[in-house]
Amino acid sequence: MIRKHSFLMMVLAVFLLLNSSSLPSATAQCAMCSLNAENSTKDGNTQGKGLNDGILFLLAMPFLIAAGVGVLWYKKFRQQEPVATFPLAKEGKE
Numbered sequence: 001m002i003r004k005h006s007f008l009m010m011v012l013a014v015f016l017l018l019n020s021s022s023l024p025s026a027t028a029q030c031a032m033c034s035l036n037a038e039n040s041t042k043d044g045n046t047q048g049k050g051l052n053d054g055i056l057f058l059l060a061m062p063f064l065i066a067a068g069v070g071v072l073w074y075k076k077f078r079q080q081e082p083v084a085t086f087p088l089a090k091e092g093k094e
Helices: 002-021 031-040 045-079 089-093
Strands: none
Touching: 031 045
C-alpha cells in the first residue's frame, strides 16, 4: 500500500516537473492591471492598496484549502495504531 502511494507521488512529481518546464514564461501583464498599478502610485491614490489586497486574497485561498486538507489528513491518520514490522514485537511485551 505504501509502495503504491510512493509510486503515485513520484509519478505526480515527475509529471508536474515536466509540465512546468514546458510552460512559456510570461513577459507582460494585462493592460488594465499595468495601467492601474502605474496610476495607483501617482497622486497618493489608494487603488494600489486595493489591488494588492485582491492579489493577497486570491493567493490565500489555495493555501487555506491545502491547510484544511492537511489538518483532515493528520486527524485521520493520527488515530491509527502503528503496525509492528517485526513479528516478535508483540510477544516481547506480553
